[in-house]
Amino acid sequence: MAERPSGHSRIWLITGAGRGLGRAFARAALAHGDRVVGTVRRHGAMADLLAEFPESAHEIQLDVRDAAAVATAVDAAAEAFEGLDVVVNNAGTGLVGAVEEVDERTAREHLDLNLFGALWVSRATLPHLRARGGGDIVQISTVGAIGTMPTFGLYNAGKWALEGFSEALAAEVAQFGIQVTIAQLGSFATQWAGSSMPFADPMPEYDELRTSLFGTAEVPWPAVDPDAASAEPDLAGADPSMAADALLAHLAESDRPLRVLIGEDAPGHAALAYAARQDSYGPDSGLKQLS
């Protein structure tokens, strides 16, 4: 394995690089002059990036839920440009369903993707980063990993757990020159809340709650334009390219913290969630005296 080049050109591995935030991260890194191995589930999902950056973009097919496939894909990724410097665990989806509504199979499938996918990729890349003398692992998390929201409990659980192992990992691998970044994102305009969103089978007992949260008890959420049955709901949130710019800026800092808030709305959500967490101990916990 080649050692890290002294210049600024880095080799990235980004999961879920075919669309949404993953694509924005890939495009920004390529435009910056870096090389990118992107994983996609559908062959050709990165075709336009490959055409635009034929020397520096590479596509690998991978379903991150398959640990054995992850090991093979990570080795292939490290071979593509002879090394890895930055690994971005981006692949993931939301999941809407009250805890009681989410059945066992759905819960396990969700955690297989949002938690274990990132775990398998992180583990498989460590020998490559260590051989290189260091590098970065970036976990794409959310401000929903500080607090919670009703009907997003499994999504919250997956991202909280992602952050749990990642914080420990950061302390374990600092000795190898490997830095972990937990990127807590606010709202970005991708298909996360649109066609990508899985929904648990609704129970009528939670109709009122869903209506209070979403303005409708109907799931999947109805299309915004009632005349266009196939219309996607509005893509709320900021341009994903802003998230990519923020991530590149963060990685360019020499003395960077473990966590970074990305998105204009992220600091406000984080502050509210931390305050709610502190309040959740009640007034007599002793916690406030510590702070």
Ligand SMILES: NC(=O)c1ccc[n+]([C@@H]2O[C@H](COP(=O)([O-])OP(=O)(O)OC[C@H]3O[C@@H](n4cnc5c(N)ncnc54)[C@H](OP(=O)(O)O)[C@@H]3O)[C@@H](O)[C@H]2O)c1
């Ligand atoms: N958008 C937001 O507001 C927001 C906020 C906070 C955090 N996030 C996080 O950002 C990450 C990316 O989401 P996004 O907003 O870009 O949504 P998106 O547009 O729906 O993209 C999801 C990506 O994950 C990939 N993926 C899904 N299942 C996979 C699997 N089993 N194996 C490999 N790849 C898989 C998808 O690939 P396919 O194209 O093959 O489906 C796609 O590339 C997620 O971890 C999400 O939780 C998003």
